[in-house]
Every structure is written in structure tokens, then in C-alpha cells.
Amino acid sequence: MTITPSPWQQELKKCVKCGACMAVCPIYRQTGREEMVARGKLNHIERQLDERFDDEEPLTPGWLEAVDLCLLCCSCEDNCSKGVKITEIIADARHRQTEQSGLNPIKKSAFSLLKNRVLSLPRFIKAGSWMQWLLWRRLPRHSGLVRRLPLPGIDDKTVIPALPRRHLDDYLKSTKKPQTETALKPVLYFPGCATRYLYPQMGLDLLYVLERLGFSGIVPKELACCGMVTWGAGDQESNQELQQRNLEVFRKHSEIKEIVTGCASCGHALKEYDGLPEDCEILDISEFLFRHREKLEQLVGKNRVEKKITYHDPCHLRKGQGITSQPRWLLKLIAGENFIEMRHPERCCGAGGTFGLTHKELSRKILAEKAHDADSTQAEIVTSGCPGCLLQLTEGAVVANSQWQTAHPISLLAELLRKG
Numbered sequence: 001m002t003i004t005p006s007p008w009q010q011e012l013k014k015c016v017k018c019g020a021c022m023a024v025c026p027i028y029r030q031t032g033r034e035e036m037v038a039r040g041k042l043n044h045i046e047r048q049l050d051e052r053f054d055d056e057e058p059l060t061p062g063w064l065e066a067v068d069l070c071l072l073c074c075s076c077e078d079n080c081s082k083g084v085k086i087t088e089i090i091a092d093a094r095h096r097q098t099e100q101s102g103l104n105p106i107k108k109s110a111f112s113l114l115k116n117r118v119l120s121l122p123r124f125i126k127a128g129s130w131m132q133w134l135l136w137r138r139l140p141r142h143s144g145l146v147r148r149l150p151l152p153g154i155d156d157k158t159v160i161p162a163l164p165r166r167h168l169d170d171y172l173k174s175t176k177k178p179q180t181e182t183a184l185k186p187v188l189y190f191p192g193c194a195t196r197y198l199y200p201q202m203g204l205d206l207l208y209v210l211e212r213l214g215f216s217g218i219v220p221k222e223l224a225c226c227g228m229v230t231w232g233a234g235d236q237e238s239n240q241e242l243q244q245r246n247l248e249v250f251r252k253h254s255e256i257k258e259i260v261t262g263c264a265s266c267g268h269a270l271k272e273y274d275g276l277p278e279d280c281e282i283l284d285i286s287e288f289l290f291r292h293r294e295k296l297e298q299l300v301g302k303n304r305v306e307k308k309i310t311y312h313d314p315c316h317l318r319k320g321q322g323i324t325s326q327p328r329w330l331l332k333l334i335a336g337e338n339f340i341e342m343r344h345p346e347r348c349c350g351a352g353g354t355f356g357l358t359h360k361e362l363s364r365k366i367l368a369e370k371a372h373d374a375d376s377t378q379a380e381i382v383t384s385g386c387p388g389c390l391l392q393l394t395e396g397a398v399v400a401n402s403q404w405q406t407a408h409p410i411s412l413l414a415e416l417l418r419k420g
Contacts, residue, residue, distance in 0.1 A: 008089060008092065009046075011084060011085055011088075011089060012042055012045065012046045012084075012089065013046075014082045014083070014084045015038075015039065015042050015043075015080075015082065015084050016082060017039050017043070018039075018081070019037075019039055020076075020079050020080060020081060021037050021038035021039055021075075021076035021079060021080065021086075022037050022039070023079065024075040024076060024078070024079045025037045025038060025075060025076055026071060026073065026075065026347065026348045026350065026366045027069055027070065027071065027362070027366075029366075029369075030362060030365045030366060031069075031362075035062070035065075035066060036065075036066070036069050037076070038076035038077075038080075038084075038086045040066070041066040041067070041070065041086075041090065042084070042086065042089065044062055044063065044066045045063065045066065045067075045089065045093060048060065048063055058100070058101075059096075059097060059100060059101070063093070063097075064097065066093075067090055067093040067094050067097060068094075069359070069362075070090050070352075071315070071348055071350070071351075071352030071355050071366075072087050072090060072091065072232050072352060072353070073315040073319065073348040073352060074087055074315055074316070074319035074320050075315065075319060075346075075347075075348060077319065078318075078319035091231055091232060091234065092234075093234075094232070094233060094234030095234040095235075095236050096234070097234055098233070098234040098235060103233065103234070103235055104233075107233050107235070107354065108235075111229075111230055111233070111235055111238045114193070114224070114225040114229075114230070114238070114242065115224075115238060115241055115242065121193065121197060121225075122167050122169070122196075122197055125163050125164075125167070125197050125198070126163075126165060126167070128163045129163035129164060129165045130165070132145065132162070132163050133148075134148070135147060135148055135149055135151065136148055136160065136162075138162065139159070139394075139398065141397075141403070141405065142159070142394050142397055142398060142405060142406070143161070143162070143394060143405070143406065144159040144160060144161055144162060144391065144394050144395075145159065145160050145161070145162050146158065146159060146160075146398065157395065157398050157399045158360075158395065159391065159394050159395040159398055160391075161194075161198040161199065161391055163198070164197075164198065164200055166200065167196060167197050167200055168191055168195065168196045168197070168200040168203040168204070168219070169196065169219070169221055170200075171200055171203075171204060172219060184211065184214055184215055184216035185214060185215050185216065186215070186216050186218050186256050187210060187215045187216065187217055187218065187256065187258050187259075187260050187288075188217075188218050188219075188220070188250070188253055188256045188258065188259045188260070189203075189206065189207065189210070189217040189218060189219050189259075189260050189261070190223060190226070190246075190259055190260070190261040190263075190266055190270065191203045191206075191219060191223075191261070191262070191263070192225075192226060192261060192262075192263035192265070192266035192387070193225050193226075194263060194387035194388060194391075195262060195263060195387055198387070199387055199390075199408075201411070202262065202387065202408050202410065202411055203219075203262070205408070205410050205411045205413075205414035205415075206260075206262045206285060206410045206414075207219075208414050208417070208418075209285075209289070209410060209413055209414050209417065210260070212299055212417055213289075213292050213295055213296060213299070214295070217260070218253065218256065220249045220252070220253065222245070222248070222249050222252075223245075223246060223249055224242045224245040224246055225242050226242070226246070226263075226265070226266040226269040226270055227239040227240075227242040227243050227246075227269055228265045228266065228268065228269040228316075228353070229353050229354065230242060231269065232352075232353050232354075233353075233354065243273055246270075246273070247273060247275055247276070250276060250277050250280060251277050254277040254278075254280070257279050257280055257281060258281050258283055258288070259280060259281065259282050259283065260283050260284075260285055260288050261282070261283075261284060261285065262284075262285045262385065262408060262410050263385075263386060263387055263388075264284065264314035264315075264316040264317035264320070264321070264384075264385050264386035264389070265314070265316045265353075265386060265388060267282060267283075267284045267316070267317065267321060268316035268317070268320035268321055270282045271321065284317060284321065284323055284326070284385065285385070285410055286323060286326035286327045286329075286330050286385060286409070287323060287326050289326070289330055289413075290326040290329055290330070293329070293333075296333070297333060299417060299420070300333055300334070300413075300416060300417070300420065301420060303416050303419065303420045304334065304335055304336045304338065304416075305334050305335045305338060305381075305412055305415075305416060306338065307335075307338065307379075307380040307381055308335075308338045308339075308340055308377070308378060308379045308380050308381070309331065309334075309335050309338060309339055309340070309379055309380070309381040309382070309383055309407075309412070310339070310340050310341065310342045310345075310374055310377040310379035310381075310382055310383070311327060311328065311331055311339070311341070311342070311345055311382075311383050311384065311409075312342070312345055312349060312370065312374070312382060312383070312384040312389060312393060313327075313345045313346050313384075314384055314385050314386035314388075314389050315348050316386065317385050317386065318346055319346075327385055327409060330409050330413065331383065331409055334409065334412050334413055334416060335412075340377045340378075340379055341377075342373045342374055342376065342377050342379075343373050343376065344369075344370075344373050345373075347366075347369060347370060347373070348366060348370075349366065349367055349370045349384075349389050349392045349393055349396070350362075350363040350364070350365075350366030350367040350370070350392060351363070351388050351389055351391070351392035353388070356392055363392075364399065367392060367393075367395065367396040367399070368396070368399070368400065370393065370396055371393075371396035371397060371399065371400040371402055372400070374393070374396075374397075374402065374404060375400065375402055375404075379404055380403070380404055380405065381404060381405055381406070381407050381412070382397075382404050382405070382406050382407075383406070383407055383408065383409050383412065384406070384408070385408065385409060387408070390406045390407070390408060393406045394406050
């Protein structure tokens with residue numbers, strides 16, 4: 001949703017400058033700068049809005065910094081007693097910025113891959129998978145790669161995912177459908193770009209769990225990016241194009257009423273779509289599993305993960321969708337007493353889509369808090385329901401020289417069910 005000028009001004013006036021956002025903002029916690037907390041950002045935007053909204057004058061450095069240094073983590077919005085739509089204001093301000101000065105060339109190229117059906121993201125990743133070992137090496141304890149040789153702007157602690165030569169779509173093409181599948185109830189599965197192209201095993205794990213529960217996960221090949229990354233960057237044109245492509249797919253399969261995803265950011269984005277088919281419901285996988293908890297509890301039985309695990313709340317799951325109890329129910333089912341809460345599971349990990357790439361130093365400071373929190377639990381596995389968070393947490397373990405590994409709860413569950 002885009003806030004047009006008049007409602008935007010009205011939304012800004014709802015802020016009473018109480019400062020509740022200061023207690024939860026990860027940017028403010030690291031910088032201590034008033035203008036970088038939501039109250040300061042909104043105040044700065046409000047002062048300039050009337051005189052600058054319709055003219056062609058360049059935006060001031062203060063405006064640019066205020067809208068740029070934001071993770072869109074929803075922490076301030078979640079803690080706002082007045083319900084100010086802060087993240088929407090920031091995202092719309094970024095749209096204004098891109099209209100005036102254009103989109104960052106790197107982001108523009110990346111977003112074109114998300115939309116282009118020929119020079120597409122999967123083709124780009126597959127090409128990279130054949131060359132990655134020249135510049136990157138595998139981590140001995142963790143998933144992912146670190147640089148092999150000096151690279152500009154990349155230090156020896158930066159972690160990238162290993163680019164697979166086969167994507168989720170490739171695995172699904174080669175998988176023989178079981179004869180009993182016709183008896184399974186269909187559920188539309190939205191894997192998201194990270195799962196689909198970078199972590200295909202995560203997608204296979206989710207589909208396996210669905211099948212064990214009596215559901216057939218349908219993954220239409222026409223599905224596009226959810227659009228969250230383009231929305232956050234202010235590229236509303238690309239965001240709308242991606243939304244419409246996905247809505248076409250949903251309407252084509254309108255007889256399927258449940259759309260499940262294992263990505264917190266995708267779920268947050270999809271739930272904001274206008275024009276979803278009637279009675280269509282977007283569900284995080286933890287929500288879906290909780291609905292079918294009786295059967296899942298029977299399947300798991302007394303089997304438990306023997307390693308200590310802890311959990312990081314993805315911002316787009318906890319604050320964006322209000323989902324907190326279902327993932328914890330699942331983790332307690334998986335690990336029992338081996339599930340240990342960290343002190344601040346709700347704090348942002350510092351990934352913020354592309355924020356971790358464009359503001360590496362600040363992102364690392366935020367991440368260091370999360371890594372320390374995870375270390376204090378003495379957990380062997382740190383779980384999260386967001387592939388982006390998992391990649392960021394893996395880098396946190398490398399930087400902090402921590403021993404724990406990362407995993408999506410669905411992968412731990414699938415492993416448990418396969419053993420049982």
C-alpha cells in the first residue's frame with residue numbers, strides 16, 4: 001500500500017513524540033542519534049513535506065539519511081501506542097527518493113533479474129554456481145562461503161550462500177509423484193526466492209512435512225518474487241509488477257484456499273496484497289502446522305532433537321504478522337527441554353533485506369548483539385523462520401567465532417520425521 005500525500009501528512013501528525021520507539025530501535029541503540037529513531041525520522045520528514053512534496057528541488061541530506069538508515073524491522077511500529085504506520089511512511093519516502101534521483105544501479109540490475117523471464121535470477125545463480133569456487137571457499141563448521149581471495153568491499157568474515165546448481169524447481173521436476181498424491185489435499189506453497197534458488201533443501205523439507213501430514217504442496221513455476229525487497233527499496237513499479245504476477249497465479253489456483261510459506265518476509269508481503277482471491281488465506285508454515293498439531297504430535301511421538309536449540313524471531317514474523325507462539329510450540333515439540341529462549345529473541349539481527357550489504361559496519365554491530373545473545377544460551381543450533389535471517393546469523397557466528405549452527409525449524413522437523 002502506498003500512502004498518498006494527504007493521508008501521509010495525517011499519519012505523521014498521529015505521532016505524539018513520546019519516544020517509545022527509542023527503546024526498541026536497533027539503529028538508535030547503536031548510534032544514539034535522535035534523528036535516527038522513528039520519532040526523529042518522522043519529525044524530519046514532516047518539517048520538509050509541505051514545502052518539498054510537489055517541487056523539483058533535490059531532497060536534503062537529512063531526508064536522505066533519515067529514510068536510508070532504517071531496517072524496516074517494524075520494531076518501532078510494533079511498540080507505537082498510536083499505531084503510526086512508520087514503515088509505510090519510510091518505504092513511501094524511499095519511493096519519492098527513487099522518483100527524483102533514480103534507483104541505485106546495483107539494486108536496479110538485481111530487480112531486473114527478478115522481473116525478467118529470460119535473463120532471470122535462476123539463470124544468473126546457476127551461472128554463478130560454476131564459478132563461485134574460484135573466489136569463495138566453504139566454511140568448515142557453517143553453511144555458506146567466505147572469500148578465498150581479497151575482494152573489494154568484502155572482508156574475510158562476510159558470508160554468502162553457496163549457489164546450488166539445482167534449484168527447487170529442478171528437484172521437483174525430477175521427483176516422481178507418489179501414487180497416493182491424488183488423495184492428498186492440495187496446498188499452494190510459496191517458497192520465496194531464497195528458498196527456491198539458494199536453499200532448495202529447505203523447500204524440500206517443507207514439502208515433505210506437508211506430505212506426512214496428508215497435504216500435497218503445489219509449487220507453480222510461474223510464481224515470482226513476493227516483492228518485499230523492491231517495496232523496501234522504494235521501487236513501487238517493480239513491486240506492483242511482481243504482485244500482479246503472483247496474484248494471477250493465485251487466481252489461477254483459486255480453488256486452493258491455503259497458501260503456505262516458510263519465509264517470514266514473504267508471508268508479511270503476501271498478507272499485504274490487495275486483490276487476493278476470495279477466502280484465500282496466507283499462512284506461515286508454523287501457523288499451518290499449529291492448526292494440524294494433533295496429527296503432527298502423533299507423527300513426532302516421543303522423538304526429540306538431542307541438541308540444544310534457541311530461536312530468533314524474524315522481524316517480519318513477530319512484528320509484521322504477530323506470530324510468536326506457534327514457532328515456540330513447534331520448537332518445544334521438536335526439542336522439548338532442549339529448547340532454550342535467548343534473552344532478546346525479538347531484537348533485529350541487522351539483515352534488513354539489502355541493509356546488511358549497504359551498511360555492513362552498522363549491520364555487524366547489531367548482529368554482534370544477537371550473536372552474544374545466542375552464545376549465552378549455549379545452544380548448538382540457532383533457528384529462525386526466515387532464510388535471510390539465517391544467512392545473517394551464520395555470518396554472526398563466523399564473526400564471533402561461535403560454535404553454533406543455523407537451521408530453519410522446518411528442516412529440524414523434517415529430519416526428525418525421517419528418522420521416526
